[in-house]
Amino acid sequence: MQYSILWADDEIDLLKPYIMFLESKGYDVTPVNSGADALEEVEKSKFDVVFLDENMPGMTGLEVLPQIKQLKPNLPVIMITKSEEEHIMEEAIGSKIADYLIKPLNPNQILLAVKKILDKKRLEEEKTNLSYQQEFRQLAMQYQDRIDHNEWAEIYKKLIFWELEIDRTENKSMAEVLNMQKSEANANFARFIEENYEEWLNDPKIDKPLMSHQLMRKKVFPLVKDNSPLFFLLIDNLRFDQWKILEGLLQDYFTVEEESSYYSILPTTTAYARNSIFAGMLPSEIEKQYPKHWVQDIGDSEDEEGFNQYEDFFFQEQIRRSRLTFKSSYYKILNTTQGKSLVDNFNNLMQNQLNVVVYNFVDMLSHARTDMAMIKELAPDESGYRSITASWFTHSPLFDLLKKISEKKGRLIITTDHGMIRVQNPAKIVGDRSVNTNLRYKQGKNLNWDDKDHVLVCRKPERFFLPKINVSTTYVFTMEDYFFAYPNNYNHYVNHYRNTFQHGGVSLEECIIPFVYLTAK
Template sequence: MQYSILWADDEIDLLKPYIMFLTQKGYEVTPVNSGADALEEVEKKKFDVVFLDENMPGMTGLEVLPKIKQLKPNLPVIMITKSEEEYIMEEAIGSKIADYLIKPLNPNQILLSVKKILDKKRLEEEKTNLSYQQEFRQLAMQYQDRIDHAEWAEIYKKLLFWELEIDRTENKSMAEVMNMQKAEANANFSRFITENYEDWLNEPKANKPVLSHQLMRKKVFPLLKEDSPLFFVLIDNLRFDQWKILEGLIQDYFSVEEESVYYSILPTTTAYARNAIFSGLMPSEIEKQYPKHWVQDIGDSEDEEGFNQHEEFFFQEQIRKSRMPFAVKSSYHKIIHNNQGKNLVENFTKLSQNHLNVIVYNFVDMLSHARTDMAMIKELAPDESGYRSLTASWFNHSPLFDLLKKISDKKGRLIITTDHGMIRVQNPVKIVGDRSVNTNLRYKQGRNLNWDDDSHLLVCRKPERFFLPKVNVSTSYVFTMEDYFFAYPNNYNHYVSHYRNTFQHGGVSLEECIIPFVYLTAK
């Protein structure tokens, strides 16, 4: 592809050696010797970049620049000047120049600036693809070995790093290879969970990660201080890749002190994982100690929040039992609607007087469920890349972002985490059960469950070993792994087409189980 350059300078004849140099490198250069001529050329011809001298008689470069931007807002302009005065640089940068060069010029300086603007995407894609290809084999060898939970977390982070890097390239030419490698890693991770999860819960000496019910005790309470408020923000359904997108949006306000992960318990759902977080107990222990506050996930209910009506009670109970060295003043807020988020921002002064403020944001969870049923959301988020973009758009315009800015202004401390992740499901597994079976697509519990293939399932016939409640003596749990989901034989084809390519949670996958815990301090 031959790029076209417009070069405006009142001493354009003296620049012929540079123009010849660019021509030899394959660029087409149109020289003009005034700002007026530059505007005339921009109006009638397409250019890929403009070199604009700042100090021209008549219209100066700084006067021509906004006029070019009015005509072609996305046309990159490189400002060239003899002056190093700061105000000129600031005015040019404020007018959204692409680069700034100071005379005397040299050919390589010019070529570098052009390549940085015109060839940046191609060069970055080539480098990204090459680097990923070099690490591909090393990653594959790692996750095929016998590794522990910490090593799996590092592999997942590396996979997400490359997924995000490839997603930023223009052609995404390695995306299919990346997806295949992530699918293979998920298959191996699912076998790892099958072999180890029960031991994590039942063997005191097992090498195990921090799990949902240990999160507050092991990672949050140790951060509490009498003289510095801590804000614990739980964004429901937030995957690690989505956190990395949010990190870029808040980096001007916070420094990351700790970026780690913990593992969600099974099922990876709001009803089980989030109740475990706030109670500090596994689900069967909650049911035993607080039978009036445990809502069983059975039957036809689609409303996950119905199972989490007592989070604040569990949270206060856990603080009461924690034996902190000082009396912890705390608050709990659940944000489901935008107005609730705005009200919280308006009442920020009260929050800053507490030692610990827990804020649960359900928007990402609502978005993922809405995506299942709303054609428009499906169009906006057809894949992981689209979903990340949608999450970033929401956050950018949300009261949550406003709240985080206030926390930063007051030099507060912040935790961002979640209760579980989600995965885009692709492959159906037929299952049969009675009306008491729960509706979640990634796991089922009930009596007399039957399925056609268990090669991608984790079956729990003794719920007590997973610390899960039993509705009756014959209750069992079964979890889908990787990107599989349950479908009923009745109206099977319609069911599958409706739910395939939707984001779901409750089962076993890297995306659902390994989730972010980030501790930040204000800049």
């Protein structure tokens, strides 16, 4: 591609060697010797970048710069000056220059500045693709070996890293290869969970990951201090890749002290995983100890929050059982009004040693995406989903709350209860009306399914510490990117739910989730 450069300098004749150097590299350079001429050229011709001398007679570079930005707001301008005065640099940077060069120049300095602007995307894509190709084989060999839960978490984080890096490239030419590798990794991870999950829950001596019911006791309560408020923010349904997007938005306000992960229990749903977090117990233990407060996920109800009416009660009970005494609060935010009210109440929160805030936007977004065509258009894939999450967060009361926490030197934990996966493949299942509606797992006494390879079966719920409604209750979980579909009206059902984000089953995206501890900058 032939790039065009405009170079404005009152001593332009002295710069001929540099211009010839750029032309030898394939750039088309238009020289002018005044700010007025530069504006005239910008108005009538198309340029890819402008070199602008700061100290020209008549109109200075700093005077020309805002007028160029008015004419062509997205045209990159490189300011060139003999001066190293700080106020000139600050004024130029404030006017959104692309780069700042100080005379005397050298050819490689000029070429680097041009490449950083004009060839940046191409060079970054080439480097990203090459680096991923080099790691592709190493990752594939790693997850085909017998590895433990820590290694699986590291593999998932590496896959997320490359997914985000490739997503930032212009052509995303390696995206399909990465998706195939993620799919293969998920198939191996599902077998890993199938082989190990029951033992994790029943054998106290084996090595196992941190799980939902241990999170508060092992990771949160030890961070509570008398003189420094701790905010525990649980964003429902937040995947690791979405956290990495939020991290970029928070980097001016917080320092990440710890970025780790833990494993969600099964089913990877709000009703089970989040109740376990706040109760500090597994689902069947909660049902046994607090039968009046356990709401069973059965029938045709799709109101997930209806299963989580007693989180505050479970939270306070866990504090009591742990024999801890500290001042705490619990808030569940379901809409913008509640979010703004919490921000308005911020000064009162600073009087507590631990503030728990549950935010439900991401979960609501996943359900809205299933039912609303407009949301599907805005978030057709993981990249779009991350984008819409970032847009929400940037303009949300939650961001305002976190800025206040940073301003007051509070400490922050960001985590979630489970992730989600974009489902693609249907698995037929038959059950009676008492079977729950979740697409990624089913429970019931008369379940029949065809797919044996992509379904994890739990015929003894007590081994998974899950409530047993009937003597013959069975739990089944889809693995990888499969979802359950009934034979009745099968094609309509599949077309409606394919390519939607769901949770409840077994996948890297649902099971391995972020736990991040941050301190204010």
